[in-house]
Amino acid sequence: RHLPTPPLLSFVAGSPGQQECFGGSSMLPLVSLVLVSPAMGVADPPVASVAKLELLDRAHFPTARCLDGSPFGVYTRLAPATATPQDRSSWLVVLNGGGLCTHESDCTSRAKTDLGTSTVWKDTFDLNSVAFMSNASANPFRLWNQVFVPYCTGDMHSGQRTTASNATFGFYFSGYQNVQATVGFLSQNYGLNASGNTLVWSGGSAGGVGVFSTVDRVAASLPSVRVLGAPVGGFPPDVHWSTIKGASPPEEDVRTPAFAVNNALYDAVLPPTCAQALGPAQSYLCGVPHIAYQYLATPSFIMESITDVVVLCGFEGMPCKPIAKALLNPEVWAEMTAYGRNATAMFDSTVMRSARDGLFAASCLLHTGFTLDGPLIGGVNAITALWDWVHDNSTKTPADHKFVDQCKDNKFYPPCGSHCPATP
Numbered sequence: 001r002h003l004p005t006p007p008l009l010s011f012v013a014g015s016p017g018q019q020e021c022f023g024g025s026s027m028l029p030l031v032s033l034v035l036v037s038p039a040m041g042v043a044d045p046p047v048a049s050v051a052k053l054e055l056l057d058r059a060h061f062p063t064a065r066c067l068d069g070s071p072f073g074v075y076t077r078l079a080p081a082t083a084t085p086q087d088r089s090s091w092l093v094v095l096n097g098g099g100l101c102t103h104e105s106d107c108t109s110r111a112k113t114d115l116g117t118s119t120v121w122k123d124t125f126d127l128n129s130v131a132f133m134s135n136a137s138a139n140p141f142r143l144w145n146q147v148f149v150p151y152c153t154g155d156m157h158s159g160q161r162t163t164a165s166n167a168t169f170g171f172y173f174s175g176y177q178n179v180q181a182t183v184g185f186l187s188q189n190y191g192l193n194a195s196g197n198t199l200v201w202s203g204g205s206a207g208g209v210g211v212f213s214t215v216d217r218v219a220a221s222l223p224s225v226r227v228l229g230a231p232v233g234g235f236p237p238d239v240h241w242s243t244i245k246g247a248s249p250p251e252e253d254v255r256t257p258a259f260a261v262n263n264a265l266y267d268a269v270l271p272p273t274c275a276q277a278l279g280p281a282q283s284y285l286c287g288v289p290h291i292a293y294q295y296l297a298t299p300s301f302i303m304e305s306i307t308d309v310v311v312l313c314g315f316e317g318m319p320c321k322p323i324a325k326a327l328l329n330p331e332v333w334a335e336m337t338a339y340g341r342n343a344t345a346m347f348d349s350t351v352m353r354s355a356r357d358g359l360f361a362a363s364c365l366l367h368t369g370f371t372l373d374g375p376l377i378g379g380v381n382a383i384t385a386l387w388d389w390v391h392d393n394s395t396k397t398p399a400d401h402k403f404v405d406q407c408k409d410n411k412f413y414p415p416c417g418s419h420c421p422a423t424p
Contacts, residue, residue: 047142048127049127049128049134050124051077051124051133051148052123052124053075053122054073054076055072055118056072056073056074056181058071061184064178065174065178066172067111067152067173068117068119068171069164069172070117070119071118072150072152072174072178072181074148074150074185075147075148075150077127078190079145080143083143083144087144088145089196090197090200091147091197092146092147092200093146093147093200093201094130094149095179095201095202095208096207097151097205097206097207097233097368098115099205099206100154100155100254101154102252102253102261102265103169104169106251107154107169114152116154117152118150118152121150125148131371131372132202132383133146134372138372139372140387141200141383147186149207151207153175154173155173156175156206156207156209157176157178157213158209158263158266158268158269159173159266160173160174161173161266161267168265175266176213176269179210179217179218183218187222192222193225195225197222197224197225197226198228198390199227199228200229200390201219201229201230202229202232203231207231207232208231209234210234211229211230211231211234212231212234212271212289212292212296213268213270213271213286213292215296216271216298217272228301228390229299230302230303233310235290235304236290236311236315236343238290239255239311240255242316242317244332245331247317247318248319250317252315256285259284259288260284263284268287270292273297274292274294290346290350294350301360302359302360302361303359303360303361303382304347305365305366306340306343306364306405306412306417307343307415308366309365309366310367311339312336312339318332319332336412337410340411341410347361347404351402355398357401358385358386358389360385360403362403362417363375363415363417365415366420366421371383374420374421375420376418376419377404377417382403385403388400388401
């Protein structure tokens with residue numbers, strides 16, 4: 001493991017808007033999967049920083065749709081003509097996040113926003129809002145083909161519903177249908193499926209969870225392509241509702257038993273090897289990322305906060321408002337440390353045992369805010385760590401791709417990470 005450099009002393013537990021978004025209360029999209037610092041320069045020569053929306057033809061992709069039934073689409077920006085052949089044959093696809101919906105009132109509200117309908121989507125997407133999609137000269141992925149996949153189904157990209165019914169509140173949970181359509185569209189129109197290509201299948205928050213559900217199936221559909229998983233902020237330990245004073249039950253239940261109900265609502269796709277191993281009665285557990293991970297056939301590099309404030313505040317219901325008051329509460333400190341210990345124990349029992357996979361786990365109060373400027377572990381940021389893992393020439397040991405902050409006395413508040421973002 002890599003030892004942390006001296007910590008910063010200023011931490012913010014997250015804006016109310018971010019907490020509400022990932023908790024399902026706000027319908028704002030996760031357009032800042034990993035934020036890029038405004039101080040960083042752009043590549044020379046310049047690379048386009050805008051991806052254009054392409055709505056999928058309903059005739060060719062009849063089951064690709066949003067909650068309200070509107071057509072699905074993706075934002076694409078191809079590698080520049082001046083890029084190397086290796087860059088032109090490499091793809092970065094990022095699944096957007098934004099919570100989930102599991103009951104009628106929440107889904108009804110969501111269906112009126114860009115997390116539920118494509119009718120309000122913008123024509124372009126700013127790639128500079130996502131660090132490893134930006135055209136910053138420090139971003140090693142900047143010359144790749146890049147695709148930003150909107151999230152408009154509320155099902156963590158796993159739903160297989162092709163009809164709307166009373167059982168689905170009159171909505172379409174078609175997240176996995178959209179995943180299949182994305183792969184099909186990019187293959188038919190841009191040659192994603194060409195032999196020798198590389199695809200990094202990534203996503204943040206709900207999109208990170210979606211990576212675990214879909215990456216093996218995506219890899220199976222692209223047999224001539226090297227497919228790698230790169231989930232961000234989608235690998236928490238078991239979720240437990242907070243019981244400290246001021247805690248409130250979250251709007252959406254993502255504790256492990258709830259996946260049985262949620263998966264049934266969505267008719268959720270599950271990692272095939274996991275579902276087969278656990279059998280029909282227990283296969284719902286395969287929707288839980290840290291359980292699904294143990295059965296994944298696709299190499300993956302996981303980026304996760306040791307103290308994920310969106311999970312703590314949004315999905316466990318820890319009292320986080322007002323922030324200044326919350327950070328003075330010893331019960332909050334204790335709960336953050338308990339969460340950090342659960343997270344590191346889960347890492348130790350899963351990805352840390354893998355000689356194949358990589359991990360970047362920072363002790364910061366953030367969710368998906370991994371930037372080119374930080375957090376840093378051993379002087380390395382998550383984007384560079386991912387790039388090195390993707391391009392490992394086998395001269396490194398498995399431990400070289402495991403970046404985990406280790407805090408004194410195993411206490412995670414205050415966080416001990418270096419160059420943590422000022423906001424999650």
